[in-house]
Amino acid sequence: MRLDKFLKVSRIIKRRTVAKEIADKGRITINDKVAKSSSDVSVGDTLVVAFGNKTLTVKVTALLETTKKDAAGEMYEIVSETYKENY
Template sequence: MRIDKYLKNARVIKRRTIAKEACEQGRVLVNGKTAKPGTEVDTGDEIEIIFGTKPMKIKVEQVLEHVMKDDYKEMYTIIND
């Protein structure tokens, strides 16, 4: 699944266009590499999103195409450094 769509489905970022813009600005890393909006993510990947001064690091647990309201919590875990 594309990183911009994953971030939207997992409710990390509210809208796909905002997720796409974050990728284009170089604020999203997948496994330590800068991600383009079309970068594919899979189970086990680590995603780092830079919001302001504090980065958020998550690990992909599931990749779901259609997500119900409460199921998004199972899609990733937050990694603390």
């Protein structure tokens, strides 16, 4: 499954266009390699997504073409969530 589609279907990022922009800016890695929006995501992959002041690390547990809101959380497991402090 494409990275941008996974991020949208899993609801880590709400819109696919936003997921594509973030990926194409080099702010997402798959298994420690910088990923593009068209990169393939597989079960067991570790994704690191750098938002503005938050870095989210998740492990892919399932690939589903479509999900309901309450089932989206089953597609990944949060490994860590860190925040940058502004001074």
